[in-house]
Amino acid sequence: MKTRRIAALCMCAVMTASLAACGGSGDKGASEGGKDKGGKLSVMIWDNYQEPGLKEIIADFTEETGIEAELQVVQWNEYWTLLEAGAQGGEMPDVFWMHSNESQRYMSNEILLDLTDKASDSELVDMSKYPEEIKELYTYDGKVYGIPKDIDTIALWYNKTMFDEAGVDYPDETWTWDTVVENAKKLTKEDGSQYGIAIRNDNNQEAYYNIVYDMGGEIISDDKKTSGYDDPNTIKAMQYIEKLIQDGSMPSMETMSENNPDILLKSGKSAMSFHGSWMVSTFKQEDYIKENCDCAVMPMDADSGRRVSIYNGLGWAAAANGDNTENAWKLIEYLGSEKAQQKQAELGITMSAWDGTSDTWAGCAPEFNLQAYLDMRDDMVVRPYSRNTVTWENRASEIFKDVYSGNMSMEDACKQIAEEMNATLSEE
């Protein structure tokens, strides 16, 4: 009896332990992804849709240099968990994507390979050809840690069939945000079968950041020390979202949380939504979207006439402690070269970072007016970031939920976000 009880107690201890273990052992299991497989370079990305195209480019690289590389796709959420675990446990992929949300932490801790000298000595890479702000995302203390891969802009997608049916003219460069609010209402059906527009509480880069900068507001100050959410212009811009919610022009937050705006667009539930250029590779495989939808430039602000697209760009980076840093650099150098950047656009993978190589990208899906994305490059603001971007961005999305559910006014929400964000920023 006694031994049985002791045995049972031990067992319970072990069961509880297995939970605590997942905290510590995560980095052991996770590092597998970054393992060097017999001299092959390991490359990690998070976007399935870019995989086939990038494989082709990497095959060209292997043909030219004889260096083999293996591409692995890990979904966004797990990507950062894996990379972080790899950075702690010592086993990272040789070459991988970097994003502005995370780059500051990785660079300041010297997790990434310093590419400064390599880039300036290189014949293939010319740092002056990339957009200044994208380069800045991957530069820390004057050292270069990443070579820009692409740039992305935002455009307005709309359902032509629904516009025809409601007798509304298609969006064009004359549209202002007031036009959007007005027409979203017209495109909404009373019975809930169709909504004018879908913007989720966390569609920041793809939606509300753009309005904010159009109207002269800001999300974060230039010195990254204070929040811009309590700026009157920011609040004014965010109130357009509030208007759309109150008008009933948007599906409920419940619906949007279960079905993203892109799903609502391709299932004929919403007439408009905003999507980044990275979504084009998905959309061009959807029959419904090809038949019924198209894209246009973003609306502008009626007073300032400003038509901003938030833009961002990924960077190719390498692990500082990799076994293969020489070859890793060769791959990054190749991927950043004019030739590969040109091909990236031609294959329709994404717009490229290298100046002047993106124009061919618009041809990758002739059924859409992709020129809109290229035109949006005329007035771009880089996606707001700081060291702990994720922390304050998540908080903002969380607080906006209360506005969507009608429990809080947009003005109060913005002020609360500003307060919390300032606290987060002061700790950075």
Next chain:
Amino acid sequence: MAKPKKKVTSQERNEFIWGWIFIIPTMLGLIILNIIPIFQTIYKSFFKTGDFGRGNIFVGMENYQKMFADTQVWQALLNTLKYALMEVPFSIIISLVLAVLLNRKMRGRSVYRTIMFLPMVAAPAAVAMVWRWLFNSDFGLLNHVLGTKINWISSPDIAIYSIAVIGIWSIIGYNMVLFLSGLQEIPGDYYEAASIDGATGLKQFWHITCPLLSPTIFFVLITRIIGALQVFDLIFMVMDKSNPALMKTQSLVYLFYEYSFRQKDQGYGSAIVVLLLTVIMIVTVFQMIGQKKWVHYN
């Protein structure tokens, strides 16, 4: 205890050595993967962790102070308990009934057993994805068949119960197999004697099956409660970040993941997990005490 010391024979020594050799792999696994990390987690909960595990700053009880004032944590604890209170009793009752039914001689018995066990074989992530689509309020099968428009997984009032349904469905088969093996250990004589004395099937169930099965029930109960309090993957897969019901469904482990891996505050994440560890230990201690009243070892 005062037995005279006998000389150890070579056979005894041999058994001793082999005994250790057999358990060492398991012990090593436990120590490296479970026991050491427990202490590391507790240790970490007193630190404000720096990026990539570097530059940790000792902050004493600060994480705990923050945690005790954090309504999110208490809500998560409540969600976790709600989930466990749903999942554990229902999964045990249903699987016990199924086990008793499937323990009789009948045609196609092993087919039924296999079918009931199948959810256990499917990957939890896949199970969650399928259920997520079944529950989808706009395009889901469930609303389609019922002709309703219920937000199964995005309404704060019911989402946790929907999640518990998935949990119950996925665990029934496993519990059932354990009960089946327990049932097969009960000698048939008892039932024969009982029927001669005129006991009905239901009486037999209450007075023979239940007491004799109580050690198995106790085992399942204790492991399931621990398992249910650690629920994570279902919530993680089913609930989107922008889901308005997230606050009312996230479990302690979900919160631990959120802080440790998304917001990179591993110290605070560790403190949350230590809270869970404490809760589980308390619950388990009470169960160990309570078992005296109803568990019959013969």
